[in-house]
Amino acid sequence: MPILGLAPSSEPIKPAHFDIEKVIRPNILALHPYRCARDDYQEGILLDANENALGHSIPPTANDIHPELQSTLDLNLNRYPDPSHDEIKSRIASLRSLPGKDHVFLGVGSDEVIDLIMRVCVSPAREKILITPPTYGMYAVCAQVNDVDIVRCNLNLSGAEGEGGANGRFSVQVDDIKEVVASDPSIKLIFLCSPGNPTGTLISHASLRSLLEYEPFKGIIIVDEAYIDFAGADASTASLVKDYANLCVMQTLSKSFGLAAIRLGVALAQPPLIQVLTNTKAPYNISTPTAQLGLAALADEAISGMRQKVATLVSSRGNLLQSLKALSPLGVGAAIGGNDANFVVVPILNRDTREPDNVRSERVYKALAEENKVVIRFRGKEAGCAGCVRITVGTDEENETLMRELEKVLTEI
Structure with a gap:
């Protein structure tokens, strides 16, 4: 069954063993998406969508209390937003060196992408996803909401710290995953996080290629790259999207772009999967204020500013790691994971045994907060x-306050 809205293609599919029409649930392939008013016309006297022709009812005096509202109130908030947001998609495709907007899907944060791809691919109560703990908790939450079983294949929990690559701590255990998916054809999706949350560790391109090309697995691999801009040049696996139809890379404007409040997530994949997601999403999932802010954030000057802030945070990350190392006598262990994100993870140790101590760690966490x-x-x-706390890299002032208060708490507990 062809994918509705997608032109036929004679291009060969790579890898050859992958057939997206066998991955997507049959009811989704047969779906005729809701056609909204703005799909047809976006200009003129718009009397087709039952909008409020008199405009919004927020009074001008609201600006006296909330002056930051002015730019938002100037938008046509009484009109439904553009359902496609092609300009945003084109800018993202250019930023990530992909062929065009047909390789980009926009979601309400990455969480909508996670939920949507699970719903279009995995049949409730019959099929499964695979995750690699320790990892982002929303994969399991979405699976439970959608009545989807979870197979867990841990990352390498005993690899050498700082070794990196395919064998370091928190690296993907490729052979284990292959063994699991070969024995269970009901696994439709593999979720990988790179840099990991909470591990901060990158997945090697070689490991990912090995899984993408593994013939017994017929499903889709999703790589969550929420923190990828903190990991340096050439870290992203988005470059592989052009070559692999069974790859979906998720990104977001929440982290490196500093726009967590607007909830704009991104899926990067080949057009067939993008079209299926587009056919299935809510008609107006991205609001006009979100779209306007996202578009502004993707302008050349804004991207340059983002990269400068990322460089500052990466430098601060190094300084924070050095400061935490100085607290070793008080029971702060060496940082674990790859430290390729905008956070670090350190174990809090028992003062007598010098082993990671969950009881002390949780007491430190609560004392700091409360x-x-x-x-x-x-x-x-x-x-x-075990015993770990995750610390986001803050401003210089915030990091200094953290270190001062952490030292005080560790002395007392």
């Missing part, structure tokens, strides 16, 4: 992360 107003994240219950 008594010292410095909020970090306790991650000690994640696989391979």
Whole structure:
């Protein structure tokens, strides 16, 4: 069954064993998407969508209380947004060196992309996804919401710290994943996080290629690259999208672009999967204020500013790691993972045994938040992360406050 809205192509599919029409649920392939008013016409006297012709009802006096509202109130908020946002997609395709907007899907944060790809590919109560703990928690949440079973294949929890590549700590265990998917054809999706959350570790391109080309697995591999801009040049696997029809790369404007509040997520994939996601999404999933801010953030000057801030945060990350190392006598262990994101993960150790200590770690976490107003994240219950806290790289002033208060708390606990 052809994918509705997608022109036939005579180009060979790579890898040859992949057939997207066998991955997408039959009811989704047969879906005729809702056709909204703005799909047809976007200019003229618009009397086709039952919008409020008199405009929004927020009074001008609102600007006296919230002056930041002015630019938003100047938008045509009484009109439904553009359902396609082609200019945003084109700018993202250019930024990530992809052929064009037909390789880009926009979601309400990456979470909508996670949920949507799960719904279009995995049949509830019958089929499964595979995740690699420790990893981002929303994969499991979305699976449970959609009544989808989860297969867990841990990252390498015992590899040498800082070794990196295919064998370091928190690297993907490719052979284990291959063995699992070969024995269970009901696994439709593999979710990988690179840099990992909470591991901060990159997936090697070689490991990903090996999985993409593994003939027994007929499904799709999703690589979540929310933190990719903090990992340096050539870290992204988006460059592989042109070569592999069974790859979907997720990114977001929440992290490196500093736009967490607008909720704009991105899926990068070949046109067939992008078209299926487009056919299935809500008609107006990206709001006009989000679109306007996203478009502005993707202008050349804004991208240059983003890269400068990323460079500053990467430098601060190095300084933070050095400062944390100085607290070793008080029970801060060496940072774990790859440290390729805008956060670091360190274990809090028992003062007597010098082993990771979840009880002490959680007490430190709560004391910092409740008594010292410095909020970090306790991650000690994640696989391979015993005793660990995750610390976002802040401003210089925030990092200095963190170190001062952390030293105080560690002395007391």
